[in-house]
Amino acid sequence: MTGQAPETTTSVEQPPQTETIVCYFCGSPDFTRLFRSRDRLHRVPGEYSVVRCNHCDLVYLNPRPNPARMRAHYPPHYVINQFRPAAKNAPLRQRLVAHQLERIDRLKLRRVLAACPLDSHAHVLDVGCNLGTFLAALRDRTGCSVVGLEPAPTPAHYAREHFHLDVREACLEDVADSFGPASFDLITLWHVLEHLWAPRRDLQIIRTLLKPGGTLIVEVPNFGDPLRRLFGSSWAYVDVPRHLLHFTPRTLRNILEDAGFAIDALERDGTFRAYSVTISSLFTLLGLSCEPDLEKSAYAATCIRYATWPLFTLEGLLGMRGLLTAISTPREQAVPADPRAHRRAPADA
Numbered sequence: 257m258t259g260q261a262p263e264t265t266t267s268v269e270q271p272p273q274t275e276t277i278v279c280y281f282c283g284s285p286d287f288t289r290l291f292r293s294r295d296r297l298h299r300v301p302g303e304y305s306v307v308r309c310n311h312c313d314l315v316y317l318n319p320r321p322n323p324a325r326m327r328a329h330y331p332p333h334y335v336i337n338q339f340r341p342a343a344k345n346a347p348l349r350q351r352l353v354a355h356q357l358e359r360i361d362r363l364k365l366r367r368v369l370a371a372c373p374l375d376s377h378a379h380v381l382d383v384g385c386n387l388g389t390f391l392a393a394l395r396d397r398t399g400c401s402v403v404g405l406e407p408a409p410t411p412a413h414y415a416r417e418h419f420h421l422d423v424r425e426a427c428l429e430d431v432a433d434s435f436g437p438a439s440f441d442l443i444t445l446w447h448v449l450e451h452l453w454a455p456r457r458d459l460q461i462i463r464t465l466l467k468p469g470g471t472l473i474v475e476v477p478n479f480g481d482p483l484r485r486l487f488g489s490s491w492a493y494v495d496v497p498r499h500l501l502h503f504t505p506r507t508l509r510n511i512l513e514d515a516g517f518a519i520d521a522l523e524r525d526g527t528f529r530a531y532s533v534t535i536s537s538l539f540t541l542l543g544l545s546c547e548p549d550l551e552k553s554a555y556a557a558t559c560i561r562y563a564t565w566p567l568f569t570l571e572g573l574l575g576m577r578g579l580l581t582a583i584s585t586p587r588e589q590a591v592p593a594d595p596r597a598h599r600r601a602p603a604d605a
């Protein structure tokens with residue numbers, strides 16, 4: 257169904273305002289192009305190639321847009337920015353959207369508390385916290401101290417105004433020094449790692465910010481999922497060009513371990529519903545326009561969901577959830593050998 261055969265190459269045509277890069281993980285310039293795609297969500301012009309590294313199998317966008325061009329792909333109505341909590345007397349479509357957000361936050365909370373018991377002494381950082389609804393729920397449930405990072409001004413402002421959260425309108429590298437080493441018991445990245453320009457550097461920063469024995473939770477789309485193979489470039493999580501990287505269980509493990517983490521659990525599951533991605537992928541595959549206004553599409557999505565729930569329950573039971581969640585802890589640093597002991601060794605022998 258994908259319609260495009262992979263082609264081995266080390267170079268592709270470079271559109272304007274883009275940069276050709278080497279592999280984020282191993283630095284190799286050799287790759288195989290898997291397919292070309294466009295911004296099918298917001299229909300911003302431009303075609304991009306998704307490639308797989310010939311050395312380590314990491315899948316990434318190459319060339320990638322430069323920051324100026326990328327800004328056009330995150331318009332104010334970017335779909336993630338449209339989630340909002342809703343009052344009980346709000347119109348039904350607003351409550352349907354709010355219900356989706358509540359469900360995602362409820363699953364995040366469950367995941368976090370199962371992995372990492374938190375109390376009022378704990379400190380938590382959520383990188384890419386959006387509206388801060390998850391952080392507010394976590395704070396209210398456990399009494400822990402929370403900080404969020406959100407580079408988009410509108411959701412960052414919302415988090416501060418509505419939940420009185422400490423949300424910095426910044427990327428990790430800009431504010432890491434303000435926290436100090438070993439500041440946090442838990443750091444979370446929900447659907448953030450695949451958007452980062454320098455994921456290895458950011459993971460290394462996160463490692464220094466975590467306390468010894470602290471927990472890192474990362475949720476990303478699973479490029480190794482059977483539905484991705486079925487839908488190919490139409491799989492909704494391809495999300496060109498916002499998703500700069502695509503992970504399989506192996507490449508996610510590689511990049512986390514390389515940054516100094518030991519993986520406690522790597523689950524093929526997450527907090528987004530499988531059916532919504534499948535429906536979006538079907539619409540993309542069939543060339544139907546997807547309504548980018550979440551509230552307008554809320555009725556349709558709910559009707560489709562109830563009409564097809566047996567299918568998507570089966571999809572979930574078969575493990576085709578399209579997501580990966582890694583729970584990891586900073587590895588113990590190797591203790592440097594005592595130089596005196598090293599000098600004594602030959603004599604002792």
Ligand SMILES: [Zn+2]
Nearest residue numbers: 279282309312
């Ligand atoms: Zn590589």
